[in-house]
Amino acid sequence: DIVMTQSPDSLAVSLGERATINCKSSQNLLYSSNNKNFLAWYQQKPGQPPKLLIYWASTRESGVPDRFSGSGSGTDFTLTISSLQTEDVAAYYCQQYYGTPRTFGQGTKVEIK
Amino acid sequence: QVHLVESGGGVVQPGRSLRLSCSASGFTFSNYAMHWVRQAPGKGLDWVAYIWHDGSNEDYADSVKGRFTISKDNSKNTLYLQLNSLRAEDTAVYYCARNGGYCSGDSCYGGYFDYWGQGTLVTVSS
Numbered sequence: 001d002i003v004m005t006q007s008p009d010s011l012a013v014s015l016g017e018r019a020t021i022n023c024k025s026s027q028n029l030l031y032s033s034n035n036k037n038f039l040a041w042y043q044q045k046p047g048q049p050p051k052l053l054i055y056w057a058s059t060r061e062s063g064v065p066d067r068f069s070g071s072g073s074g075t076d077f078t079l080t081i082s083s084l085q086t087e088d089v090a091a092y093y094c095q096q097y098y099g100t101p102r103t104f105g106q107g108t109k110v111e112i113k
Numbered sequence: 114q115v116h117l118v119e120s121g122g123g124v125v126q127p128g129r130s131l132r133l134s135c136s137a138s139g140f141t142f143s144n145y146a147m148h149w150v151r152q153a154p155g156k157g158l159d160w161v162a163y164i165w166h167d168g169s170n171e172d173y174a175d176s177v178k179g180r181f182t183i184s185k186d187n188s189k190n191t192l193y194l195q196l197n198s199l200r201a202e203d204t205a206v207y208y209c210a211r212n213g214g215y216c217s218g219d220s221c222y223g224g225y226f227d228y229w230g231q232g233t234l235v236t237v238s239s
Contacts, residue, residue, distance in 0.1 A: 033220065040213075040225035042158075049208055049229040050158065061227070093158055097224025101174050102148075102160040 002027045002096050006105035012113040019081040021108045023094035028074050029057075031098060038098035041070055041079045044107075045090045053092075054079065086112065115139040115228040117209050122233030125199055135192040135209030135230055143167070143187035146212035148226060149194050151205035161207070162194065163224075177203075199237045206232040 003026040013019040029037045037057035042050040052061045054070035057077055067082045081088055089112060094105040121133040135147070149161040162183040163172045171183050182195040192209050209230045214223010 031222070034217070034222055036222070038222075038224065042226075044158075049232055050226070051229070052213065052225065052227050055213060055225045055227070095158070095225065100163075100172055102163075102224055104158040104160070107157045 001101055002029075002099050002103050004094055004096055004103050004105040006092075006094060006108050008108060009106070010109040010111065012111045013081075013084045014113045015086065016083050017113075019084050019088070019110055021079045021092050021094075021110075023072075023077045023079070023105050025075045025077070025096055025098075027099070029077075029096050029098045030074050037073050037077070038096055039070075039072070039077050040095045040097065041068075042093045042095065043088075043090045044093065050093065081110070084110070084112070115211065117211065117228060117230035119207065119209055119230045119233040122207065122235045124236045124238060126239050127200060127237055129199055131196045131199065131235060133194040133196065133207055133209075133233055133235070135194075137190045137192065137209075137211075140211070142185075142190040146223075147183075147185060147192045148210045148212060149183060149192075150208045150210055150226065150229075151203075152208070152232075153202075153205045156205075159205075163212070164192070196235065199235075201237050204235060204237050206234050208232045 005024045007022045039057040041054040044050040058070045069080050091107045116138045118136045148163045164183045168185040180198045184193045210226035211228040213225040213227030
């Protein structure tokens with residue numbers, strides 16, 4: 001199985017400041033046939049289902065604010081929130097869909113400092 | 114808009130069975146593969162099962178293989194998960210999710226989850 005490891009497990013960021021979450025895969029997620037990284041990011045607020053933020057490592061889902069961005073390739077990926085807002089308090093998960101089983105990172109909790 | 118509504122959860126004793134349903138609307142259900150993903154209380158996300166758009170192929174996490182069965186009734190716009198031989202460690206909120214991706218020519222690429230239901234809680238306890 002492809003193991004996804006996120007860091008940190010939690011972080012506290014001041015309002016308006018940048019939040020950065022890292023995700024490392026145990027295997028390469030760049031597929032040569034379409035030159036895309038099979039990596040997605042989700043946001044989950046308490047009591048709610050996860051919400052897709054980013055897919056193909058850097059494509060923002062429709063309706064997602066542009067303060068959210070994804071980057072990286074191969075085995076190392078980053079989710080950046082450029083200016084943290086109150087409504088961004090949540091857990092964030094990366095997920096690979098290069099192989100089966102689909103696997104998630106353990107999650108990163110983002111709080112306001 | 115896309116809407117997924119799960120049902121069928123509840124409290125069940127170890128070794129017993131349960132069937133979950135996911136009613137879909139707002140998109141052409143027969144064109145999409147679907148997944149079940151679960152989340153144990155206070156824990157992270159675990160993918161459970163996947164079924165092709167036409168129901169012709171399935172895939173399962175090792176932890177549920179041989180005990181759970183995913184199925185899809187495109188005439189009813191409904192996804193199912195049959196849970197047999199339930200264990201305490203199967204206690205979780207079960208989400209249905211639509212498969213995200215694209216097709217180019219004869220090749221299709223994807224496997225992320227672009228829409229999720231609200232989930233249904235399954236508690237396995239004696």
